Amino acid sequence: MTTTAVTSKIGIRDVRKVFQVRDGGEPFVALDGVDLDVREGEFLALVGPSGCGKSTLLDLVAGLTAPTAGEIVIDGAPVTGPGLDRGIVFQQYALFPWRTAQANVEFGLEAKAVPRRERRERARHYLDLVGLTGFEERYPHELSGGMRQRVAIARSLAFDPDVLLMDEPFAALDAQTRESLQEELLRIWDKTGKTIIFITHGIDEAVYLGQRVAVMTSRPGTIKEVVEVAFDSRAGDLRADPAFGEYRHHVWTLLRDEVAAAQVLERKAATARG
Amino acid sequence: MADQRSAPATGTALSEREPQELPTAIDRYEAPDGAAAPAGPVGAADLVEPAVAGEPAIAEESVVAGEPAVAPARRPSALARRARRVASRAATKSGAILLLLAAWEVLPRIGVFDRVFVPPLSEDLVVWYGLLLDGPLPEHLQASLIRSLSGFGLAIALAIPLGLLIGWYRPVADALTPLLEVFRNTSPVALLPVFTLILGIGETSKITFVLYACSWPILLNTVSGVKTVEPLLIRSARSMGLGPVRLFQKVILPAAVPAIFTGVRLAGAYSILVLLFAEMVGAKAGLGYLILDTQSSFRIPEMYAGIITISALGLLFNLLLLRIERRFSTWRTT
Numbered sequence: 175m176t177t178t179a180v181t182s183k184i185g186i187r188d189v190r191k192v193f194q195v196r197d198g199g200e201p202f203v204a205l206d207g208v209d210l211d212v213r214e215g216e217f218l219a220l221v222g223p224s225g226c227g228k229s230t231l232l233d234l235v236a237g238l239t240a241p242t243a244g245e246i247v248i249d250g251a252p253v254t255g256p257g258l259d260r261g262i263v264f265q266q267y268a269l270f271p272w273r274t275a276q277a278n279v280e281f282g283l284e285a286k287a288v289p290r291r292e293r294r295e296r297a298r299h300y301l302d303l304v305g306l307t308g309f310e311e312r313y314p315h316e317l318s319g320g321m322r323q324r325v326a327i328a329r330s331l332a333f334d335p336d337v338l339l340m341d342e343p344f345a346a347l348d349a350q351t352r353e354s355l356q357e358e359l360l361r362i363w364d365k366t367g368k369t370i371i372f373i374t375h376g377i378d379e380a381v382y383l384g385q386r387v388a389v390m391t392s393r394p395g396t397i398k399e400v401v402e403v404a405f406d407s408r409a410g411d412l413r414a415d416p417a418f419g420e421y422r423h424h425v426w427t428l429l430r431d432e433v434a435a436a437q438v439l440e441r442k443a444a445t446a447r448g
Numbered sequence: 449m450a451d452q453r454s455a456p457a458t459g460t461a462l463s464e465r466e467p468q469e470l471p472t473a474i475d476r477y478e479a480p481d482g483a484a485a486p487a488g489p490v491g492a493a494d495l496v497e498p499a500v501a502g503e504p505a506i507a508e509e510s511v512v513a514g515e516p517a518v519a520p521a522r523r524p525s526a527l528a529r530r531a532r533r534v535a536s537r538a539a540t541k542s543g544a545i546l547l548l549l550a551a552w553e554v555l556p557r558i559g560v561f562d563r564v565f566v567p568p569l570s571e572d573l574v575v576w577y578g579l580l581l582d583g584p585l586p587e588h589l590q591a592s593l594i595r596s597l598s599g600f601g602l603a604i605a606l607a608i609p610l611g612l613l614i615g616w617y618r619p620v621a622d623a624l625t626p627l628l629e630v631f632r633n634t635s636p637v638a639l640l641p642v643f644t645l646i647l648g649i650g651e652t653s654k655i656t657f658v659l660y661a662c663s664w665p666i667l668l669n670t671v672s673g674v675k676t677v678e679p680l681l682i683r684s685a686r687s688m689g690l691g692p693v694r695l696f697q698k699v700i701l702p703a704a705v706p707a708i709f710t711g712v713r714l715a716g717a718y719s720i721l722v723l724l725f726a727e728m729v730g731a732k733a734g735l736g737y738l739i740l741d742t743q744s745s746f747r748i749p750e751m752y753a754g755i756i757t758i759s760a761l762g763l764l765f766n767l768l769l770l771r772i773e774r775r776f777s778t779w780r781t782t
Contacts, residue, residue, distance in 0.1 A: 268684035272779040
């Protein structure tokens with residue numbers, strides 16, 4: 175609606191990431207020449223073959239590691255470290271097992287020095303948003319996988335970051351739970367207007383969730399193509415829509431060669447080791 | 449002679465077990481009064497079943513007889529089932545102990561053991577009671593308790609912070625690990641003469657000895673607790689902008705609490721074990737002294753009174769520490 179809706183929120187500029195290998199081996203080039211702009215309020219899905227550096231890219235945006243070359247800017251300012259303007263949701267939930275659901279959601283708020291009373295209210299609000307009212311006092315081990323991931327999402331939303339970074343968050347869940355969480359994530363995104371980068375290795379998931387799907391190459395990872403995904407209507411069974419099938423096929427074609435290349439790389443690494 | 453033989457045995461128990469291994473052994477102890485009980489000794493329960501079989505039948509009868517017309521057939525049977533379950537569990541839990549006590553009572557009486565060396569349990573208990581009421585037992589108990597609690601307390605105060613430090617700073621851990629391994633694998637009991645030489649035979653030497661022995665399990669468990677914190681949790685906390693200090697306070701420390709407590713509980717057992725030994729070697733009071741002294745002056749029932757006291761004390765201590773541990777780690781899944 176406004177012109178700011180199309181401005182760049184996250185800018186990834188010619189980013190390269192090299193890991194030094196111990197025992198003096200060849201340096202490991204994870205990412206090379208990655209260029210990507212994520213718009214304000216956008217839902218961007220990122221797919222790529224395994225080992226292509228998707229998670230490394232997410233770590234860089236999160237500020238957990240620094241790029242070897244290039245830069246990452248958020249709202250025009252370079253990323254220098256982790257911060258509460260970005261929230262991460264991990265595949266393995268990363269909930270603190272000694273804290274209840276409520277206390278887990280409060281964690282980020284404590285880091286932000288929000289007063290206790292407000293912390294409690296906000297935690298309850300976000301647990302409610304992800305449909306976990308009544309489970310506030312449960313410990314993570316008392317919750318199912320899907321519920322734990324809901325808590326993790328609530329935790330990331332609670333400190334109100336502009337950007338949500340999601341690293342294969344639904345990969346460990348069963349198919350039904352995954353679908354219902356996908357739907358809910360879209361609802362939450364719609365409601366909160368966050369900018370989301372969603373990493374997945376599922377083509378269906380990427381096409382279903384993303385407004386755009388960025389496809390990465392095999393290692394060293396770079397952006398192969400960004401596919402715009404737009405449906406006339408999302409009502410009904412979107413996955414049965416012929417347009418869905420076309421997008422899916424397109425992304426699949428883009429990925430196929432990369433997956434083959436990644437497998438060759440993996441085999442080479444395995445024989446080198448053996 | 450007997451005491452000398454027991455010494456190396458204590459030594460091995462202290463030094464050879466891995467800190468990781470012991471917790472499991474002790475966790476199994478939780479089964480009797482904890483929630484984990486049903487998962488525990490299934491085989492044992494099966495074994496005891498026939499012996500108890502008579503009991504539920506009686507319970508059922510008496511319930512039916514008590515309220516013949518009113519009670520529907522189902523209720524008493526459900527009650528009886530519950531009674532049977534409780535009885536069978538109680539029998540499973542106490543069976544072996546009761547058997548030991550019965551053997552202690554009966555075998556000397558029928559002449560399997562010499563009554564002079566192994567008096568029947570009842571005689572020992574009578575003597576124990578006498579010693580407790582107007583004998584030296586309270587005095588010895590107090591002496592032992594002060595020593596072991598002081599050593600144990602000092603070990604907690606010293607080893608936990610040190611362990612946190614070592615575990616947190618990897619270079620420190622790398623530098624100290626070989627040294628720690630050397631000490632860990634040297635039985636504290638072997639070092640007792642050194643303590644005596646340096647600190648004399650007074651209280652200082654004994655308390656320091658207990659402190660030393662108790663420090664290892666606490667230290668090593670704390671170090672491993674800190675080092676084995678799930679890296680993903682650290683990443684997650686760091687992504688929320690936590691600095692090193694708050695990361696330590698809010699993630700590392702709470703994550704390490706169960707491991708620390710395991711160490712503390714082990715140390716609790718050690719504090720009594722090694723003190724006893726120290727008291728046998730050179731002391732004028734304390735339970736270890738009582739046991740050795742009564743043995744050498746042939747007051748055998750009094751010796752057993754001392755042993756019973758030690759055993760009860762050890763059990764009580766462990767139970768207490770278990771309670772505390774459980775309060776602090778309700779979130780633990782296992």
